Amino acid sequence: MNSLLKVNNKYFTTVIAVISTIIFLFPVYWMVTTSIKPMSGILSTTPQIIPREIQFQAYVKNFIQDTEILRFFLNSVIIATGSMILTLLFASPFSYALARLELKGRGWMIGFLLVVQMLPNIMLALPFFILFSKLHLLNNFISLIIANATLSMPFAILVLRPFFMSIPKGLEEAAVIDGCNRFTAFWKIVLPLAKPGLLTVGSFCFLHAWGDLLFALILTTDKSVRPLTVHLYTFVGQYGTDWNSLMAVATVCVIPIIIIFIAFQKHIVGGLASGSVK
Template sequence: MSRRLLFGTPLRDWTRTVIGCVIVAIILFPLYWMTNVSLQPRAALLATELRFLPIPPLTENYVRVFGEQAGSIGTSLFIATTTAIVCLLIAAPAAYALVVFRLRWLTLFVLLLLIVQMIPHVVVANALYAIYARAGLLNTHLGLILADASMGVPFAILILRAFIVSLPRSLIEAALVDGATHWGAFTRIILPLSRNGLITSGLFCFLFAWSDFLFALTMGTQGKIVPITLGIYKYIGNENTSWNSIMAAAVLASIPPIVLLLAGQRYITAGLVGGAVKE
């Protein structure tokens, strides 16, 4: 059967390429429009005509917004980084224990971890607020870090457990036979081999904390701790909204996650795929 060709390439390949380009364009359009609006003056946003290109581009929005939100970006970096570290410190030993030790209710426990991921954040926030009010953790970095970690730890455990299960169990058994303790086998063998899983879990926990708005709004009642999500929210007023400032702040807030995802892309792919294959 002859294949239909277009410029020497099978028509089916051209169709797939066009469909892929359309999907990519749809995904990237919000980022383009966000950047476009951020480079326009306020008067242009109130005009009836749509401007698809910021001519001339106004970079003053970024200078002003960065000056106003530099502290919020630093706060978010500290909270997100610390949250990722806390999640890994808890999730890695827990995942190892779930793999090595024969727990009677293991399946039920894993199911509970999945259920925890389905609980709406607003329900968790209301419960944590009552606890934090009594414990004195409101308006503190520690309180916000623990709140973000409460949602990141179950996810990290699931990712790391799937990755550790894919490793040959004989490695752990050989280490124990040679006289190593479970802690030694965990720190010297499992952790180095689980680098991809650790980076994947850490990045996702970082993104959870970086994009958190509800916990930051609920736990920071006095406005002492203002992460970038709350910083963007402050540009929304009752009578007017500074859309160019919002978009400029959103672009700045997108830079750290984009850089981390690009830098850790190969680790994320290996970490997610690694847990799907058992040797």
């Protein structure tokens, strides 16, 4: 009887997992199919779950005939990569200090980071605009990189701190005995051991900056520095929406996210689980 209940629970869990996966992936499926439907199929009164006619005109129009979109794609890569590097550059030593040093008010710092992490992006939009306008950094990659890195910093510090705490102090002490100073021990011993945490944080910081729209709209007006997310809004007009092109570009915009999760899935899942437990 117990074995039968276990089998039934296993099948029930599998069915629930399959249904949940279908529900979560259906918007992605609908986005891809919409990009290859003709406009008549998109605006049909009866929704076409399976496209009756397939065409790739939207992809040819936006990626072959008009190569301007490649510039927006490159802008997104520059902003996301720069934000990720800047976040790791500052979050790593800060989280290491919170994990290793007996800092006065350390608990208050961690609580402050938790509160800041919950603040909505819109609260920082106007201060950033005023700051960067006075520094003459509007319409500049630097402003977008700094803005996105600032928002990612609390999350990065809170996730990396448990990884540094889990690394035995004896390894650093042994490195110091062998002639290393604290910075060298941090760089050559601690950081390589915290690789899962760095990959986890780096991936999420990249994806956060990749999907940013608010700062890109507020801090830029020049098309030469605007990312792909802003370009998507050019397909939405006052009297209608070019759904084919919008969904085709959105599909390509999602590809880097899929690649990152496939490539670093093991590290991301393991890093989040390890960091949450420790």
